[in-house]
Amino acid sequence: MLFCTKQARLHTDLDPGSKKIKYILSGDGAGTIFQINDVTGDIHAIKRLDREEKAEYTLTAQAVDWETSKPLEPPSEFIIKVQDINDNAPEFLNGPYHATVPEMSILGTSVTNVTATDADDPVYGNSAKLVYSILEGQPYFSIEPETAIIKTALPNMDREAKEEYLVVIQAKDMGGHSGGLSGTTTLTVTLTDVNDNPPKFAQSLYHFSVPEDVVLGTAIGRVKANDQDIGENAQSSYDIIDGDGTALFEITSDAQAQDGIIRLRKPLDFETKKSYTLKVEAANVHIDPRFSSRGPFKDTATVKIVVEDADEPPVFSSPTYLLEVHENAALNSVIGQVTARDPDITSSPIRFSIDRHTDLERQFNINADDGKITLATPLDRELSVWHNITIIATEIRNHSQISRVPVAIKVLDVNDNAPEFASEYEAFLCENGKPGQVIQTVSAMDKDDPKNGHYFLYSLLPEMVNNPNFTIKKNEDNSLSILAKHNGFNRQKQEVYLLPIIISDSGNPPLSSTSTLTIRVCGCSNDGVVQSCNVEAYVLPIGLSMGALIAILACIILLLVIVVLFVTLRRHKNEPLIIKDDEDVRENIIRYDDEGGGEEDTEAFDIATLQNPDGINGFLPRKDIKPDLQFMPRQGLAPVPNGVDVDEFINVRLHEADNDPTAPPYDSIQIYGYEGRGSVAGSLSSLESTTSDSDQNFDYLSDWGPRFKRLGELYSVGESDKET
Known part of the structure; x- marks a missing residue:
């Protein structure tokens, strides 16, 4: 079994010390960082270790036979940990x-x-x-x-x-x-910054001067209170809190420049007051309550404004003038007066004039010295009630100083127009009318305009007071009714009656005029509707409105236009072909480049001259020439049988033309309306080309050429083409 000592040494308990065991090392850093003594098993670090780079290494060790390299026991894994030392200084990663x-x-x-x-x-x-x-x-x-x-x-x-x-x-x-x-x-x-400082004026007293004629709203001067704070903490508002010019001046704040602008609110007058004193205040807009105990965040300063004298234009005693004058005022009479003065200390005389652009007809004059306005031409209230003119006042010492004032002149009415009928009245009286029947109601008008309104008096002429036919009656609405005294009027005896009526107004003095009412006697129906009068202009059709009469008249006019157009077109179609015979041309071939349009072709030929051989051939007078002698018309030829040949038909027509004394001496065009029968030929023509040097007989009637539509087109034949 392999084990590791503190000195990093590997040893197996199978090692008898015979030096037949070999130690092998593998894993992290084996051979590069760590090296093992294969005989003793001691492990050495061959490089400097950095814990911050790698804190531990995992290695595998194994003991094998020295000669055969066969493992003596399974491999063993162990970990080498790198012990830390203080080798890194602290760092501020986000500084500064x-x-x-x-x-x-x-x-x-x-x-x-x-x-x-x-x-x-x-x-x-x-x-x-x-x-x-x-x-x-x-x-x-x-x-x-x-x-x-x-x-x-x-x-x-x-x-x-x-x-x-x-x-x-x-x-x-x-x-x-x-x-x-x-x-x-x-x-x-x-x-x-915090608002811990009040505004402070740079100076305690400001002086400004301004001309008296400065325009309203003009900036007179600026005052500024400095504030050590910045931004909104330095914003100050300005006010005029005292002084004798509070009504004439105002102060506004300039947010950009942080100063106060003094402006003029009302006009100045040097002659009235020459200087003003104002007390202005600057106060912070945004107050920090933490520092309110330090005292008011505001400051005051005094502003003195001196008014300078200026040459001012004349000043009228009134901004506008209203004058009244009667329309019958005498010429050169004084209508009214305007006054003006120079407001300057050194007063200048004033001259007055009328702006003629406002008095184009020159109806008024003005005295240049005292401003009295007089009448230059007669007035007529009925033409114009108001006259608006402009008066100009100019300083004599300085003509550039002028003022204008409007003057309205009202023309007062006088009773200078007599009343008359409101319109041209014409009454109609029925023959079968009844006594006391109202014939006509008339009203009067007066161009004058009395204060209490119009009131008219009506009467008949003195010699017609006892008029046997008519009488008058005044109505409450200021109108007049004409009544018939009897019945039995007869238009055969008298068709028109003239009734003079005197109309008087209520003016002072009153005026009157005589207007004549024309009364026509007409025949009426039983219910009093006028049917006919002796004068046709007053015959009213029963039951027809004005719109119906206009419609009937329009139809009549349209019918007349259609008739005129029809006659004109008919004459155009009946115009004969004109033969130009003023030039003796022995060889004249008339050529047509159009195919006949049959029965629909009415433009190129006169359809009326086409005669069907099946019909009756009557006499057609020649319109292209005027014969020297008058001959009796030829008798119409007998109808051509239906089975006639085309050749025969043409020969007959040629013979007829040769023997016609009214025919032209040279070529002409003969028009035939004949539909050929049984022919399979198309369009035929006799105008075959001939040499110019061939002998020709110029004694011919006309050069002709058949123009057929299939077996029957328009045909033109010349005498020289008879053989064809």
Whole structure:
């Protein structure tokens, strides 16, 4: 059995000391770190061991016969442990460190905690037992030796005095005893700000000057209260707490610049007051109650503002003017007056004028010296009730100083218009009307506008007061009814009656006019509906509305348009082919490049001239020429039998054309409407090409060429093509 002694030596109890046993070592580090004496079994370390790198090794040993190398017993496993020594110093792995603590903190306020590590064995001896201490940073901070918690060692440290501290911390092993290893790190401690300082004005008195014509809202000056704190702890609000200009000035806070801006709230007047004194206050926005006992966190300063004189424009006595004038006011009469003054100490004379852009018709004038407005042209309230003009006031010494004021002129009414009928009335009287029947109700209108409203008086002309036919009746609604005195009116005897009516208003003085009502006698139905009058314009169709009449009229117009279009198209289709005979051309071949469209082709040819041989051939007068002599029309030819040959049909038509005295002297086009029967030929033509030098007979009627649609197309024949 193998066993290991303390001296790292292997030995078997089978060894008689005959030196026939050999020791073999295998496992972790065998041959590289550990080596065995094969005779004695002693194990030696051939390299330096590091516990922090590998704390133990597992090896296997065996005793074998020296000569045969056969195992004398089974292999034995054993472990070699590396014993620790203090060969590693403590380390601060996360250093250097940074920490913050509020200023003015009490004694013992925790700042942070820093720890170090030691690679030595913490369970074996004191090699990894650490003790912490401060090498630099006293007397401001302290550290607990075992926990490494850093605390404040002085109370009420002031950030404004010193903001940042550097602390050097040491960690030592071996429990801090001599001979131990140590490591250090640094800690930077920053004091954070608290609101422990009030704002303080840089100066107790501020002076500003401002022109009296400065625009409202303009910044006049800035005041600033300094605060040793930072951030929101230094934010201050500004207020005007006293002074004789609290109503004219205001102060606002600028959060960026941390100062107060004084602005103008109301206009200044140098002539009224030349200076103002303000008392402004700056106070912290965020108050820390821990330091409220130190006193109010605010400060005050005095601001003096001097108003400087400026050349101001004229000032009108009123911001607006309202004037009234009667429409019958005399020309050049004074309507009203505007006044203005120069507010400066050295007052300048003022001249007045009218802005002609507001008085394009130049209806008004103004006295340049005293501002009296006069009438330049007559007024008419019925055309315009209001006139809005602008008056300009200009300093004589400085023409750039001007002011404007609006002036509204109201035209008052006078009774200068006589009343008249509200519209053009025309009454209709039924022949079968009854006595006392209301013929027409009329109303009056007056262009004037009396204060108490209109009230009209109606009457007949003096010579018609005893009118035998009609009478009038005043209604409560200020209108007038015309009534018939009797019945039995006859339009055959008299169809129109004229009734003059006098209309008077209630003005002072009253005005009147005479309006004539036209009364027409008409025939009516039993229920009083007008059916007809002597004047056609007043015949009203019974039962038809205006919409129905318009629809009937539209239908009539549409029918007339259709008839005109039909006649125009008919004339266009009946126009004959025009023969140009002003040029004597002996060889004239008329060529058509289109195939006849049959019965649907109505554009190229006059369908009306096509005659079916089966029908009756009547006389068709020639429209292309005007014959010198008038001949009697030819008698129509007898109908061609259905079985006639095409050749025969053409010869007959040629003979007829040759003997027609109304035919043109040269070529023309003969149009035939004949459907050939029994022919298997297609489209035929007689226009065969001939040489230009061949002898031709130019005494011909027309050059013709058959144009058939299958066995019957339009045909054109010339006299020279008779043989064909």
